Amino acid sequence: MTQAGISTASIAPLARPARPREDEKLWRWLSFSPALLLMLAMGALPLVNLLATSFFDVTWTSGSANWQPVGLAHYRELPADPLVAAGITNTVLFALGAVFGQLVLGLILALLVTRIPRGKVFFRALFILPILIPGIVVGAIWKLMLNYDFGLVNQLIGFAGLTAQDWLGDSGTALLSVIAVDIWHWTPFCFLLFLAGIEALPNDIYEASRMDGASPWQDFRYITLPLMIPTIAVTAAFRLVLAFKVFDEVYLLTGGGPGTATEVISFTLYQRFFTEDKVGYGAAMAIAVIFVISLLLIIGLQGRRLGRTA
Amino acid sequence: MPFTLNRRQALIGLGAATLASQARIGFAQTPAAPISIVINQSPWLASFSATVDLYQKETGNKVNLEVVPFDGMLEKQRNSVRASQGDYDILILNSGWFVEMYYGGFVTPITEIDPGFTLDPGIFTLGDTIYFDAEKKNMTPEGKLMTLPIQPNIPMLYYRGDLYQEKGLKVPETFEELFNNAKALQNPPQMYGIVQRGARGANTVSYDFYPYLFGMGGAVFKDQTAGDYSVVLNDDKGKAALDYYLNLAKEAGHPKTASQDQAQIVQALVTGHCAHASLVIAAYSTMDDPKQSAVVDKIEYAPTPHAPGLQPGPALGHWLGGVAHNVPDDRKRAAVAFLSWFQTRDAQIANLKAGGIPLNATVYEDPLADERQNRWMKPLAAALPHAINPYAFPEATEVVAVLELGLNRAIAGEITAVDALNSMSDDIYKIMEKYKYKTAELPKLTA
Numbered sequence: 001m002t003q004a005g006i007s008t009a010s011i012a013p014l015a016r017p018a019r020p021r022e023d024e025k026l027w028r029w030l031s032f033s034p035a036l037l038l039m040l041a042m043g044a045l046p047l048v049n050l051l052a053t054s055f056f057d058v059t060w061t062s063g064s065a066n067w068q069p070v071g072l073a074h075y076r077e078l079p080a081d082p083l084v085a086a087g088i089t090n091t092v093l094f095a096l097g098a099v100f101g102q103l104v105l106g107l108i109l110a111l112l113v114t115r116i117p118r119g120k121v122f123f124r125a126l127f128i129l130p131i132l133i134p135g136i137v138v139g140a141i142w143k144l145m146l147n148y149d150f151g152l153v154n155q156l157i158g159f160a161g162l163t164a165q166d167w168l169g170d171s172g173t174a175l176l177s178v179i180a181v182d183i184w185h186w187t188p189f190c191f192l193l194f195l196a197g198i199e200a201l202p203n204d205i206y207e208a209s210r211m212d213g214a215s216p217w218q219d220f221r222y223i224t225l226p227l228m229i230p231t232i233a234v235t236a237a238f239r240l241v242l243a244f245k246v247f248d249e250v251y252l253l254t255g256g257g258p259g260t261a262t263e264v265i266s267f268t269l270y271q272r273f274f275t276e277d278k279v280g281y282g283a284a285m286a287i288a289v290i291f292v293i294s295l296l297l298i299i300g301l302q303g304r305r306l307g308r309t310a
Numbered sequence: 311m312p313f314t315l316n317r318r319q320a321l322i323g324l325g326a327a328t329l330a331s332q333a334r335i336g337f338a339q340t341p342a343a344p345i346s347i348v349i350n351q352s353p354w355l356a357s358f359s360a361t362v363d364l365y366q367k368e369t370g371n372k373v374n375l376e377v378v379p380f381d382g383m384l385e386k387q388r389n390s391v392r393a394s395q396g397d398y399d400i401l402i403l404n405s406g407w408f409v410e411m412y413y414g415g416f417v418t419p420i421t422e423i424d425p426g427f428t429l430d431p432g433i434f435t436l437g438d439t440i441y442f443d444a445e446k447k448n449m450t451p452e453g454k455l456m457t458l459p460i461q462p463n464i465p466m467l468y469y470r471g472d473l474y475q476e477k478g479l480k481v482p483e484t485f486e487e488l489f490n491n492a493k494a495l496q497n498p499p500q501m502y503g504i505v506q507r508g509a510r511g512a513n514t515v516s517y518d519f520y521p522y523l524f525g526m527g528g529a530v531f532k533d534q535t536a537g538d539y540s541v542v543l544n545d546d547k548g549k550a551a552l553d554y555y556l557n558l559a560k561e562a563g564h565p566k567t568a569s570q571d572q573a574q575i576v577q578a579l580v581t582g583h584c585a586h587a588s589l590v591i592a593a594y595s596t597m598d599d600p601k602q603s604a605v606v607d608k609i610e611y612a613p614t615p616h617a618p619g620l621q622p623g624p625a626l627g628h629w630l631g632g633v634a635h636n637v638p639d640d641r642k643r644a645a646v647a648f649l650s651w652f653q654t655r656d657a658q659i660a661n662l663k664a665g666g667i668p669l670n671a672t673v674y675e676d677p678l679a680d681e682r683q684n685r686w687m688k689p690l691a692a693a694l695p696h697a698i699n700p701y702a703f704p705e706a707t708e709v710v711a712v713l714e715l716g717l718n719r720a721i722a723g724e725i726t727a728v729d730a731l732n733s734m735s736d737d738i739y740k741i742m743e744k745y746k747y748k749t750a751e752l753p754k755l756t757a
Contacts, residue, residue, distance in 0.1 A: 060392070060413075060414035060415070060416070061413070061414065061415055062415035063391070063392075063414065063415040063416055063635050063636065064415075065392070083715075147574075148565075148566045148569065149499065149574075149578070149583070166565075166566040166569055168569055169509070169566045169568050169569020169570075169722075170566070170569075170722075171722055171724060254569075255509065255510055255511050255514075256510060257509060257510035257511075257568070257569070257718050257722075258509075258510065258568045258569060258718055258719070258721075258722040258724070259510070259715065259718055259719040259722055259724045260715065260719075271711060274385060275384075275512060275707055275711070276705075276707045276708050276711060277388070277410070277707065278708075
């Protein structure tokens with residue numbers, strides 16, 4: 001039988017990909033298995049161990065560990081823990097506030113640097129400086145800057161005739177201060193990604209819009225922003241995941257205080273697991289945190305996929 | 311044939327005999343095994359290090375100091391003692407976690423390693439925290455000798471002697487006198503009458519609050535030594551102590567007491583902006599260091615105040631040296647040899663001269679204690695016998711976390727003193743009940 005002069009019998013073998021032979025499949029699995037086993041050992045085993053620990057109470061006597069099974073008791077305790085409740089609320093506020101600030105500032109800086117004709121390298125280097133500073137140094141810098149008695153910030157607002165504030169010690173300003181420090185520290189990350197994204201946008205669209213008489217705002221609103229959505233989505237997802245894990249800034253600047261004003265979930269976890277040595281309970285808290293962060297990551301990636309489809 | 315030696319043979323023989331005798335001396339003084347001590351980066355590290363150097367010079371024994379920041383110290387020690395073989399022979403244990411190490415069986419009693427070991431009678435036993443009875447779960451001299459004090463740290467009242475002289479003030483013994491003096495010197499922001507350590511931390515505001523609580527006759531638990539962990543924090547004395555503490559901060563203290571930590575108090579003192587502070591004695595060396603202080607020779611020391619008719623109640627913030635359970639026997643013996651030397655009067659005189667705080671009471675009777683730079687010694691010697699161990703059970707960190715949060719919230723004005731005391735007592739009661747201690751709680755305080 002022929003169709004348009006071509007024998008179907010002659011094209012059939014070409015259309016169907018050749019099926020791998022059994023020994024080839026086996027060879028593929030064999031060559032892949034070391035990497036798979038390594039990944040399992042590095043990633044899954046600690047998680048399984050953490051999960052198993054979360055069902056026990058661990059105490060020490062005569063130099064040996066005693067493992068007492070407690071079932072789901074630790075998971076049931078979590079919602080009643082006042083620090084966990086405060087930690088979740090503050091972590092969400094911190095993550096949303098900090099990431100929003102970083103995205104907006106990062107985008108503005110990237111747009112400004114793209115438009116300057118000369119000195120791009122200088123400004124790029126200048127803006128990424130904070131990201132190069134180790135967290136411990138960031139903590140020291142800002143602890144001094146925000147000090148009530150002799151901090152630079154209070155001295156500056158003193159020159160302006162305003163009253164000194166206890167930025168890190170007042171319940172009303174402590175979390176905002178930590179968010180501001182995080183924005184200062186991590187905006188360069190967003191700036192770098194946005195700058196790369198903007199510089200990769202096709203020029204011909206902008207040329208066409210200029211020929212149509214579009215204003216710079218219209219350029220941004222109808223060309224740059226829509227084309228940058230995937231980059232913004234990925235940056236936001238990365239930053240959200242990192243912001244949910246915030247620890248060093250809180251630990252160094254406020255220690256979770258005053259009261260529970262800056263208590264974040266990683267800090268609570270640190271206290272319960274390490275300071276108080278409640279290994280089982282801390283493991284349950286860690287599993288819960290990992291679950292939430294994984295969920296966020298999945299949502300973020302799904303969002304990116306939907307963005308691409310759109 | 312008579313046995314004769316010529317001069318050359320005689321000289322060779324004499325030389326050989328000398329060498330042999332030297333070898334015997336060397337054998338008799340076989341150096342102990344090298345040991346490793348884990349210690350935190352602290353203001354007294356330099357003096358301890360100098361004393362260790364002297365030990366090495368005198369004995370030829372080798373000691374390695376593993377210096378770690380305070381924050382990572384407990385984790386390092388936990389990791390070492392929970393391994394099959396430990397990295398550190400001597401653990402320098404803080405008052406915050408030595409009980410955990412005793413209960414966990416991580417410290418080998420000194421007298422089990424060397425049954426002939428005798429404690430120098432001059433050594434401060436610091437609330438008998440150097441002993442532990444594993445069966446009765448208490449710390450009395452009837453228990454085994456577990457550790458030796460390394461640093462007898464307690465809070466003392468630091469005050470500006472020059473300002474006292476100027477204003478004709480009397481050194482405060484009671485809380486009322488402290489309040490009046492602090493109020494008299496309060497002139498913010500140039501001078502704060504007192505700066506309290508009100509921030510929330512690992513053992514920050516609670517440690518600052520204990521001398522007020524204990525000095526007013528209050529306590530967290532009814533009788534720990536007798537095993538009665540009934541929570542009495544929210545009794546009348548607890549209420550009086552917290553009311554006083556808050557009022558002192560409000561009337562004569564720093565306007566932002568809720569965010570003041572130890573580093574900030576030291577800063578306020580050395581920059582000349584603080585008239586009083588309750589601070590660990592280990593910080594004394596900073597006060598007279600012209601490189602770090604603007605108030606050289608102006609700070610004086612006194613035991614923390616108390617209510618009339620009572621004694622001072624400084625809480626122990628001391629450091630103890632214990633031998634890890636999971637190190638080889640020869641290293642355990644070498645560790646005890648070091649501790650045995652360290653407790654002697656001579657070693658403690660050397661420790662003092664290097665800037666340390668002696669742990670042997672006889673040193674406080676030495677003429678050195680009368681020297682101007684050592685003016686903190688007599689008040690410290692007077693306060694040390696009253697030092698109180700706040701916690702004698704291994705789950706204390708959970709109780710401290712509750713106190714840190716509740717006290718900090720009260721100081722920050724988030725909740726009232728009554729609410730803070732009631733909620734803290736309730737949480738502490740739940741902790742003690744969970745771990746099956748004999749406990750009870752008082753009726754709630756009413757405003």
